[in-house]
Amino acid sequence: MICRVCDSQELEPAIDLGHQPWCNHFLRKEEVGREPFYPLRVMFCHQCGAAQLDHTVPKEIMFGDHTYLSGVTRSLSEHFRAIAEEVDQRFFAAAEGKSVLDIGSNDGTQLKHFKALGYDALGVESSKTTAKIANDAGVNTLNAFFNLDIVRQFGRKFHVINAAGVFFHLEELHSVSDGIREALRDDGVFVVQFLYMKRIVENLAFDQIYHEHLLYYNLRTIEVLLNRHGLALFDAYVAPIHGGSMIGFVTHRGKRAPTQRFLELREAESKERSNEFSTYLEFAERIKRMKEENLAFLEKARQQRKRVFGFGAPVKGNTLLNYFGVGTQYIECLVEKNELRRGLYSPGMHIPVVIEKELTELPDIYYVLAWNFKKEILANNQSLIQRGIEFYFPVNPKET
Template sequence: MRMTCRVCNGKNLALFLDLGNQPHGDSFIAPKDLKKREPHYPLRACFCVDCTTVQIDHTVPKEVMFEEYLYVSGTTRSLEKHFEESTKRLIKKLKLKKGDFVVDIGSNDGTWLDCWRCTGIQTLGVDGAKNLAKIANEKGLETWPKFFNEKVAKEIIKKKGHANLVTAAGVFFHLEELHSVTEGVAELIGEKGVLCVQAIYLGQMLQIMAFDQIYHEHLTYWTLRSIEALLGQYNLEVFSAEFIPIHGGSIEYLIAKKGTRKISKSVTEMRKREKELHLGELAIYRTFASRTWKIKKELLLILERFKKEGKKVYALGAPIKGSTLLNSFGIGSDLVPAAVEVNHLKIGKYIPGVRIPILDEKKTPPPDAYLVLAWNFLPELLQKMEAYIKNGGAFIVPIPKPMVIDKNNYQEFVIKS
């Protein structure tokens, strides 16, 4: 259990949401291991009164969480599209050109690397998940199966030179070696390079009640103010902060050495907005916690109603955030007897803690309703399963407020092309 802040090392951590002891949400259970009890770890969200960083106070070893990682970027078309759009935007904004060098930290299966490669830009991926690094290398996308830190940064500089751009999408909240990584990036970008951090935005997370984004992989939850508290220690500063819709609401921070880039209006506007939203005050987080338990009550009422009516409910998808929701709310196979997935790395296994079996979505007859655990991809899922909804199926969506989507109201949630 940590007693000091991950960012500023201060000792004023205030607990505001205790989700109990839970297994690591991505440690899916093989049938042969069902008789064993998997390790459980505290899952508690705290607020640093000194630097305002929200964080969890227990660290599961990164080797447990990431060496065999089951989240694969390329399985979601909306994420592929997001990376394609990000590549075009960053090339234009940063004036990148053919032959420039981009390093992607936490590069997963190489989905974003592939977008860069198509433009003639030189790439290197770094990812501690050996299984995913192998997939990327097999695609011809050079990926080092290592956890990025200052030592790895020095190796890259020695072998390939400084990077024009370092990208870290959905990575900066995972970092156990937060300070070593930040120092390494500061060295890797030299005096002229840029770091692009894409991270789930705490302000949006509070607004849409995404408490299920709290899990053991997410050690820190960023606002502009809190990430600036970290970057300032390494002569780095944010020069652009733009909202991007991926993962239910994220921010793309563009970061460089202090004084080397003009500070965008977006940065000053975001500072002002964070102050208006009281993101630097403990009270807002305590309100978030009380609303979380209200969601539990409302969701359980819906699931129990479906069960009473003799209707079968399966979980649609088995994302790690779903493990947080199911384990926090005590939703097991009595209410949700199965989950369906398209990710072959999860099919045939069981969701940790609640022990719900994961079936192949393509081979499983649809139930009366799906509990949508991957709610951040709701428009894509509605489009994909429109026929199911029209024929009487239903989606139970837990976030931001538990509700049922069926043929009578689904059009309200479909993004018109």
């Protein structure tokens, strides 16, 4: 294969999670057992250090109609509010006629916060259902895949461009990057939010690896990509969202000087060998041991006749369940807030989803798949914990 970032052919397998179904599509009863499986394998590029999947599930299958809603989780919505306020105060407090473009704008949660600050907001969202939810809520949203052609159709530029997560799903990486450069005003700021691979490795959060995430970036690797397209990072910090996300600030190359904290983060990557192949191989070994430990825990619970429910039915939970081989032999159901998943089954392991407020019984153990909301979950469930229900976190994120 050819590196998606730098076009090199020097790639080598680093992490093999076997064959897995597309994990975002929870199954209706009649689809159970009929879902296709695809290789889920991370390759390492020896040229630029980018970690990336070698198999691409076509984007029309992946993003035609997803059911993830960013507005559902309060801490996520608050994160989006904080981003909007920070960007406005730091860069555009005095600007007039402010505008923002959100790529992969989902249900419009991020844009609502910009609108509240007086921005003219436009979203581009590939999921029909989700784009409709945003438009119905008054957030102007185009149902399309973002790329350079789309930008040429707008024929306008923006003060702020935001892309949370989605930047790393995209097959048309270079056209998207060109589109961003084209749509960004001369003094504009592109806010790129992505899962930080260095943090995924530190947290052993291998469940963040799934078909939608074609690329796994560190600062060094995203810089290679941005620089190729005339853009440059000048500031960055790690936020706790999703268990460790990088918030990067990007502008046209040569427009703004790099901040001290950005330089320090970059320095930490080289000190800690974050962009070296050996680091990925060690990671792969450690998640094999993690699988053994988790299976031992669940097997013990089964022998003690304890009932185990999954807490949350996040997309990433499916990577974990499928890689560990954990199905209904260990976990009775996945308890979820998002009502769009009512009556569905998890892909691959076929665990039924139950909506939280419709639950009639309680387990002895909650196996927490939505571990990235650990603090919120523990705080909201104190009464269950006091009644003796154990909350087991297969992944334990470190504090950011």
